[in-house]
Amino acid sequence: MSVAIITGSSRGLGRALAETLLAEGWIVHGFARSVQSLAHPRFQPHVVDVGDEASVHAAVAAVLAAAGRVDLLINNAGAASMNALLLTPAATAAALMRVNYLGAWHCLQAVGKAMVRQRAGLVINLTTVAVPLALSGEAAYVASKAAVEALTKVAAAELQGQGVRVNAVGLGPLDTDLTRAVGAEKLAVLNQRIGRPRGTLLAEAVDFIAQEWRQPTSASGTIRYLGQLT
Numbered sequence: 001m002s003v004a005i006i007t008g009s010s011r012g013l014g015r016a017l018a019e020t021l022l023a024e025g026w027i028v029h030g031f032a033r034s035v036q037s038l039a040h041p042r043f044q045p046h047v048v049d050v051g052d053e054a055s056v057h058a059a060v061a062a063v064l065a066a067a068g069r070v071d072l073l074i075n076n077a078g079a080a081s082m083n084a085l086l087l088t089p090a091a092t093a094a095a096l097m098r099v100n101y102l103g104a105w106h107c108l109q110a111v112g113k114a115m116v117r118q119r120a121g122l123v124i125n126l127t128t129v130a131v132p133l134a135l136s137g138e139a140a141y142v143a144s145k146a147a148v149e150a151l152t153k154v155a156a157a158e159l160q161g162q163g164v165r166v167n168a169v170g171l172g173p174l175d176t177d178l179t180r181a182v183g184a185e186k187l188a189v190l191n192q193r194i195g196r197p198r199g200t201l202l203a204e205a206v207d208f209i210a211q212e213w214r215q216p217t218s219a220s221g222t223i224r225y226l227g228q229l230t
């Protein structure tokens with residue numbers, strides 16, 4: 001049976017991804033800070049702060065001790081903040097870098113070493129259409145996800161030839177806690193800009209991401225965005 005680690009599995013997109021992988025027969029290890037209510041014989045929750053290197057490395061060691069391998073890592077844990085650049089406290093920018101960028105960094109380092117030993121593995125990093133759109137009002141979030149995209153490309157290049165692929169998928173607005181504080185009008189404008197005026201259902205986003213493991217290609221270092229960016 002294939003083994004996946006998914007971060008941010010306690011709710012939103014991460015939980016939907018975990019449920020999908022479980023339905024497809026995977027063993028799933030879910031990382032989040034809170035207690036996770038998802039109950040399934042093949043689901044193992046771990047209390048992990050992805051921004052904390054020691055916390056990540058201990059959890060990945062526990063996964064390897066239990067499962068022996070990791071075939072798929074989805075760096076999904078994330079946070080956002082809407083604010084004008086000139087009004088955003090530096091502490092907010094640092095907090096978003098810590099979870100969005102360093103969280104992916106720690107998990108990629110810990111799991112990547114195991115994948116290189118296996119000479120096989122797939123890493124999927126979550127990003128956003130707000131990066132190519134250079135979306136106003138989200139400077140701290142966009143910068144942290146741009147860092148994730150850069151990390152994706154360098155990791156793919158460094159791990160090329162060792163059986164490990166690293167790709168990123170970028171989404172538009174979804175109906176999760178992450179977008180609760182964003183006004184409906186702003187979300188509608190963003191959905192128009194990416195050619196999806198009716199928005200994107202969580203299930204559609206999961207299917208888009210799942211192409212990475214359901215229809216694997218040799219592609220690595222790619223960033224696929226959901227929607228039409230103009």
Ligand SMILES: NC(=O)c1ccc[n+]([C@@H]2O[C@H](COP(=O)([O-])OP(=O)(O)OC[C@H]3O[C@@H](n4cnc5c(N)ncnc54)[C@H](OP(=O)(O)O)[C@@H]3O)[C@@H](O)[C@H]2O)c1
Binds near residue numbers: 009035
């Ligand atoms: N929603 C959107 O519109 C949208 C659009 C584009 C991209 N994305 C990306 O998709 C991903 C998932 O977003 P979402 O909408 O599902 O967000 P969400 O509903 O707010 O869920 C965020 C998840 O991340 C976890 N998390 C946050 N900080 C963490 C930390 N330090 N350590 C471990 N886990 C942490 C949370 O769990 P705990 O609180 O339990 O730790 C939760 O499970 C994010 O990377 C986001 O940037 C979302």
